[in-house]
Amino acid sequence: xxxxxxxxxxxxxxxxxxxxxxxxxxxxxxxxxxxxxxxxxxxxxxxxxxxxxxxxxxxxxxxxxxxxxxxxxxxxxxxxxxxxxxxxxxxxxxxxxxxxxxxxxxxxxxxxxxxxxxxxxxxxxxxxxxxxxxxxxxxxxxxxxxxxxxxxxxxxxxxxx
Numbered sequence: 282x283x284x285x286x287x288x289x290x291x292x293x294x295x296x297x298x299x300x301x302x303x304x305x306x307x308x309x310x311x312x313x314x315x316x317x318x319x320x321x322x323x324x325x326x327x328x329x330x331x332x333x334x335x336x337x338x339x340x341x342x343x344x345x346x347x348x349x350x351x352x353x354x355x356x357x358x359x360x361x362x363x364x365x366x367x368x369x370x371x372x373x374x375x376x377x378x379x380x381x382x383x384x385x386x387x388x389x390x391x392x393x394x395x396x397x398x399x400x401x402x403x404x405x406x407x408x409x410x411x412x413x414x415x416x417x418x419x420x421x422x423x424x425x426x427x428x429x430x431x432x433x434x435x436x437x438x439x440x441x442x
Contacts, residue, residue, distance in 0.1 A: 294371060295364035301357050310360020314367060322392065323356050329395055333413060341413040348416065391422065 295314055304310025307327040308320035330352060334345035398415070401407040 295367050297361045297364035297368070300364035301361040304357040304360035307353065307356055310357065311363065314360060314363045316363070325392060325395075326352060327356075329399075333409070333416075336409040337413045338410075341410070344416065345413065391419075 300310045300313050302310075303313045308323035310320075311317075311323055312320035327349070330345055330349045334342055334349060337345050398407065398412055402409060402412060
């Protein structure tokens with residue numbers, strides 16, 4: 282009976298507008314959608330961007346400020362889209378959306394890399410100015426993740442047909 286209750290809870294319809302509204306507070310939209318790890322990751326990324334902005338100067342602070350704004354909007358849109366995806370998968374009676382925790386390994390690697398970079402700054406092996414010049418690596422990492430997911434999805438579709 283517990284598994285029946287859990288499957289009903291997992292299939293509970295999510296309100297995409299409410300998910301987007303809750304995402305006004307970084308990470309809360311993901312938590313509402315049932316993805317605690319993603320929510321915590323979003324909070325940590327948001328906090329790191331704020332710290333980087335406060336420690337940067339000149340054009341670097343503008344770049345990090347724009348990154349904060351972009352990430353803020355992204356996580357709101359992501360919460361809305363995730364809620365819709367969960368609802369679609371529940372309507373197809375396939376249970377919770379596959380890949381809901383896809384971000385978990387990627388998130389762990391991102392947090393690990395950020396921790397190492399900031400620890401290097403604490404040991405004066407890197408300066409915050411040097412760290413601010415590394416931000417394009419985040420774009421590269423996200424791009425690799427998107428390409429990987431694309432090929433993984435293609436492989437699944439080709440395997441099914």
